[in-house]
Amino acid sequence: MGEVNPNDPRPPYVQIADDLRRAVQNGEYEPGAKLPSGRELAKQYGVALMTVTGAIGLLRDEGLVESWQGRGVFVTGQQHRPAPDVSVRLAELADIVEKQSADLADLQARVAALEGSRRTKR
Structure with a gap:
């Protein structure tokens, strides 16, 4: 996992979602694992918190993660739906x-x- 590539034609939130999705598929995050906080991910990728929120939203729409207010974002372990x-x-x-x-x-x-x-x- 790394920084957002400004030369990549995909929006930053899509780049982050793709990177996190790859990390889940590669086993870096097992089912039930908690992802780093939004602030931590924003710092890691060098983006605004809203950009990370958009990425998490994509992964949530796919069913790859679930978010719980006050608890965090967790990998579901379910087969994810294709990205919209x-x-x-x-x-x-x-x-x-x-x-x-x-x-x-x-x-x-x-x-x-x-x-x-x-x-x-x-």
């Missing part, structure tokens, strides 16, 4: 960002209208 297609996940995220951008534009228009109505009442 990254392009599908990115498309879902793009849809979310697009909706949030539209919501933000709507809120900005409402604030501008409210500020304009306050000015005319003075």
